[in-house]
Amino acid sequence: MFRDFKAAWPYASLVTRPRPAGMLRPCRPLERCFALHAGGRRRRCRLTAAWRVAASAAADQSPELPTPGSASGQSKPLLWVAGTLALLAAAGVCVHTSGYTPVLQEWAAQSVLGRSGFLAAFALIFLSEIGDKTFFIAALLAMKVGKWLTFTGSALALSIMTVISVGIGCAFKSVPDALKSSLPVGQYLGVALMVYFGVKTLRDAWSMPSKGEGAGGEELAAAQEELDEAEQGGRVSARSPWQSVVEVGTLIFLAEWGDRSMLATMALGAAHSPLGVASGAILGHVVATAIAVLGGAFASRYISEKTVAYIGGVLFLCFAVATALGLAGSGSHVGEQPRQEEPARSSEPSRSSMEEAGSSLPLPRARLHAEGRPARPAIATPAAASAAAAAFGGVLYPPAERSQIRDSWRHLMRWSRRWRTCEDSSCVLDNLEKVAVFGGGSFGTAMGCALARQKPDLTVTLLLRDPQICADINTFHVNTRYLKDYLLPSNVVATTSAAEACAGAQYAIHAVPVQHSRAFLLGIKEHLAGDVPIVSVSKGLEVGSGRMMSELIPGALGRKQPAAFLSGPSFAKEVMDLRPTGVVAASKDSKLAREMQQLFASPYMRVNTTTDVTGVEICGALKNVLALAAGIVEGLDLGQNAMAALVAQGCAEIRWLAEKMGAKPATVSGLSGLGDIMLTCYGSLSRNRSVGVRLGRGEALADILASSNQVAEGVATAGVVVTLARRFRVSLPVLTAAAQVLDGNLSPEEAVFDIMNLPQIEER
Ligand SMILES: NC(=O)C1=CN([C@@H]2O[C@H](COP(=O)(O)OP(=O)(O)OC[C@H]3O[C@@H](n4cnc5c(N)ncnc54)[C@H](O)[C@@H]3O)[C@@H](O)[C@H]2O)C=CC1
Ligand SMILES: O=C(CO)COP(=O)(O)O
Structure with a gap:
């Protein structure tokens, strides 16, 4: 045929x-x-x-x-x-x-x-x-x-x-x-x-x-x-x-x-x-x-x-x-059960294991770092996709959707590569030799370590008050008071001398609690050169003046020191653990904000920049007060509905005040706003939240503060917030109730009752 x-x-x-x-x-x-x-x-x-x-x-x-x-x-x-x-x-x-x-x-x-x-x-x-x-x-x-x-x-x-x-x-x-x-x-x-x-x-x-x-x-x-x-x-x-x-x-x-x-x-x-x-x-x-x-x-x-x-x-x-x-390469995934999650890690690995590894990092994180980019997910072949579909109970994205998902991700990665290729290759880290850190508490030490890891030949000098902690850091590379479970990088050193800490420092990280910052800055101002940028990580408002750090620093130093403000969801322990963290660097000088980005950005830390200093600072201060209120709700065991309603109301109140003060909406919904609110209101590592929990359970504030060796900035800031709210003519029910409880005028239960009985309003 x-x-x-x-x-x-x-x-x-x-x-x-x-x-x-x-x-x-x-x-x-x-x-x-x-x-x-x-x-x-x-x-x-x-x-x-x-x-x-x-x-x-x-x-x-x-x-x-x-x-x-x-x-x-x-x-x-x-x-x-x-x-x-x-x-x-x-x-x-x-x-x-x-x-x-x-x-x-x-x-x-x-x-x-x-x-x-x-x-x-x-x-x-x-x-x-x-x-x-x-x-x-x-x-x-x-x-x-x-x-x-x-x-x-x-x-x-x-x-x-x-x-x-x-x-x-x-x-x-x-x-x-x-x-x-x-x-x-x-x-x-x-x-x-x-x-x-x-x-x-x-x-x-x-x-x-x-x-x-x-x-x-x-x-x-x-x-x-x-x-x-x-x-x-x-x-x-x-x-x-x-x-x-x-x-x-x-x-x-x-x-x-x-x-x-x-x-x-x-x-x-x-x-x-x-x-x-x-x-x-x-x-x-x-x-x-x-x-x-x-x-x-x-x-x-x-x-x-x-x-x-x-x-x-x-x-x-x-x-x-x-x-x-x-x-x-994909064979191990085909037809196999999904791999079990790694067993939950102890958030505080043993000292000995860290020393054995000869590393300043807890082992699981260090290993993750060494392994680099994780392997591809299992859905690499049609067979694996079918297996994944079965795991999802038979529901899988249709092919058109899957290809759109992959395409979108590919575009994102391409943009990322292009961006990195075009990036200015000069980096502040290149010429960096010394950074001073004011305050050797949890966060000062953590941020000092984050910097020290960026460059082994950089010297990070912590300025402390306690000679014993100082000696421990210099001898054993351990901050025995605030972060005793972590070995610090060997290029982190400590001193009690402001002159020694400031000599030759190219940047100063300020991690002293807000209420002590004025006195501290007055004490070091003669040692710090006028052109050395101060990077404040402190979150709060000064009692009495109602000032933010951006106003307090030039006031205390009596000069216009270059300054940037780093804020966002960042528990000190998680920074030490090298867990992924995102923060925002704010400065009126966008070049300085960009320098902060170069200074801190790493595979574990993303750093956004902004010129909205007011927004970043006010959000960082107010979220501590809201975290106290969230802790009270937790301590009273009011349930998750109540917690979510409280946090949502608190977010709105922070937005009302912040915007009246000139903050940008993007800042309020960003890392230093919503991001930090979520972390401190729900995160068990928050000290402000812990104070609230104990208050909700009936402990007296004085006892709580006396039993803690760390600062809960929200306690002092809560009173200042009410003053600010009055100045800017905003009503902040939840934040004011928190101040009332802290001031001992209202029990946590009464505060909740009164808040629930406020008039039903239109959402705004
Ligand atoms: N711990 C954390 O996870 C984070 C803390 N922050 C902020 O960082 C700031 C510092 O917090 P932490 O280091 O956690 O506090 P901390 O309570 O762990 O340590 C405070 C440090 O300040 C020092 N200090 C206290 N009073 C002083 C004074 N009069 N003069 C000189 N030094 C003094 C202490 O000796 C200690 O080294 C706070 O404003 C906090 O809100 C910000 C982000 C995260
Ligand atoms: O600001 C913090 C994390 O971003 C730390 O919060 P606490 O001070 O409540 O622990």
């Missing part, structure tokens, strides 16, 4: 004709394909020879036939393969040493082109088509029917062929669901086919004739004869353009049927996205055909079929290995 079909088509006259005695039998596409794949490379179609004739004519009109393989006619396939591999290796080394490897890896793994199989399909098809029979046919036909008609017919035929091949490849994947969830059958099949064709192509290349062997003689004569016939008969040129396109297309289609590149497309279609493979393969065909049509004759003089076959074979094997490695 197939023969009838072929006979009905006009192309038949181009390729079939009476065969002179002794000449190779005319080649029918399907037969040729089977012959080719059965190792019958020596019985290749006369069209190859015909192409050579055509190539010769196109190249130099010389009757002497060019010998494919090299200008000199010498084919050295193994040298070509070795050269190709050496070039690839050299390119790899260049890319690796240039530092672009991760970018390329990310791109290859994450880009739609890489993931979908587009690149693999393009490379494979392009290389296997250069020098393949359809390449020769296209080159020959271009001379007979014209370049454009040949190109159009070939491109159409190869596109249809590709779609069919990908369809067949996809059909391979349609295995029973039971298998699908545990084995990526399509991909294993793809690997097997790629290995098969890699080996096969190399073997074919090996057995191909070199240097004209078998390339001339009868085949060339027959080809020349065939060309003459076609020309004399004018069969092709006499037809309409449309008919010529159909003729060319049909010839190419049948010549390509069952060919190596069709099977390669099937293999890739089974392993990757059909759309990616189809578009990559079509592009590969189109580019190869264009080269055949435009410059095939020229190329043929330099690169032999044998060489191209070697390169194609190597490439098949490379893709097989790459796909197999990908399968092995």
Whole structure:
């Protein structure tokens, strides 16, 4: 039936004709394909020879036939393969040493082109088509029917062929669901086919004739004869353009049927996205055909079929290995139960374990750091996705949504890389030698350590009052009073001398409680140079003056010292544990805010910048008061509904006052606002919240404060807030109630009762 079909088509006259005695039998596409794949490379179609004739004519009109393989006619396939591999290796080394490897890896793994199989399909098809029979046919036909008609017919035929091949490849994947969830059958099949064709192509290349062997003689004569016939008969040129396109297309289609590149497309279609493979393969065909049509004759003089076959074979094997490695990489996830979470870590690891590790960091965090970026999630393959769907109770995002999710993430990562590439490479850390930290309590020590870790040859000097703690830090590298479970980096030192701490310091981190800050600053002002920026991390309002740190610092120093304010959800212990933390650096001088970003930003700490100093400071101060109120609700065991209602109301009150004072809405909803409110209202490490809890449970404030060696800034700040609220004419029910409780005028229960009985209002 197939023969009838072929006979009905006009192309038949181009390729079939009476065969002179002794000449190779005319080649029918399907037969040729089977012959080719059965190792019958020596019985290749006369069209190859015909192409050579055509190539010769196109190249130099010389009757002497060019010998494919090299200008000199010498084919050295193994040298070509070795050269190709050496070039690839050299390119790899260049890319690796240039530092672009991760970018390329990310791109290859994450880009739609890489993931979908587009690149693999393009490379494979392009290389296997250069020098393949359809390449020769296209080159020959271009001379007979014209370049454009040949190109159009070939491109159409190869596109249809590709779609069919990908369809067949996809059909391979349609295995029973039971298998699908545990084995990526399509991909294993793809690997097997790629290995098969890699080996096969190399073997074919090996057995191909070199240097004209078998390339001339009868085949060339027959080809020349065939060309003459076609020309004399004018069969092709006499037809309409449309008919010529159909003729060319049909010839190419049948010549390509069952060919190596069709099977390669099937293999890739089974392993990757059909759309990616189809578009990559079509592009590969189109580019190869264009080269055949435009410059095939020229190329043929330099690169032999044998060489191209070697390169194609190597490439098949490379893709097989790459796909197999990908399968092995994702294999541990396939069909496995999701890995158990790491057992909960003790938030305070033992001293001895830290010392054994010779590190200032608790072990689990240090290990996380050493391991770098975590492994990819399990949903990397369709099989794993099915397993994940089962784990979700059968609910999985539809493919369109999944691809949108991946695309959005890819855009984000691309933006991130671009941003990092364009970033100013100069960093304040480069020329930094010494930083002074005022106050060696929990947070001063934690931020000192965060800085010390940024640069081993930086000296971080803590200025303390207690000589004993000072000696402990210098001798044992432990702050025995505030953070006794942590070994400090060796470049953190301590002193009780302001002169010594300030001498040569390029920045000063201020971590003294707000209520003691004025006296402290008065005491050190003569030692601190007027141009050294002070970075305040203290959160509160000064009792009496109602001042924020940004007003208190210049007031106490009597000069306009450069200043920045660092705030946000950041428990000292978690900073020491290297748990991810986000803060915001505020300064009227945006350059200084940016310097703070460079100073503190690390894989564990994100630092946003803002010029909204008022917003950052007032939010940091008020959240402490709200945390006290949240602690009271917790201590009274009023439940989670009550807690959420209280925190929401508190957020609104902070926003009302902050905005009246000139804060930006973005600050209130940012890290120093909402972020820190959440942390201190819900986080068990908050000292303000702990004071509230104990108040709610009935303890007296005096007893609570006497039993703690750490500051709860909200206690003092609460009274100031009410004064501020009156000054700015805002009503703050929850924050005022907290002040009432702290002042002993109201019991926690009474405060709750009164708040619940306030008039029902419209939300604002
Ligand atoms: N601990 C934390 O997680 C965080 C604390 N902060 C803020 O940092 C500031 C400091 O807090 P912490 O270090 O936690 O307090 P802390 O109570 O742990 O230590 C306070 C430090 O200030 C020193 N100090 C107290 N009175 C002093 C005075 N008159 N003169 C000189 N030094 C004095 C103490 O000796 C101690 O070194 C506070 O405003 C707090 O709100 C901010 C973010 C997080
Ligand atoms: O400000 C803090 C975390 O951001 C620390 O809060 P406490 O002072 O309540 O512990």
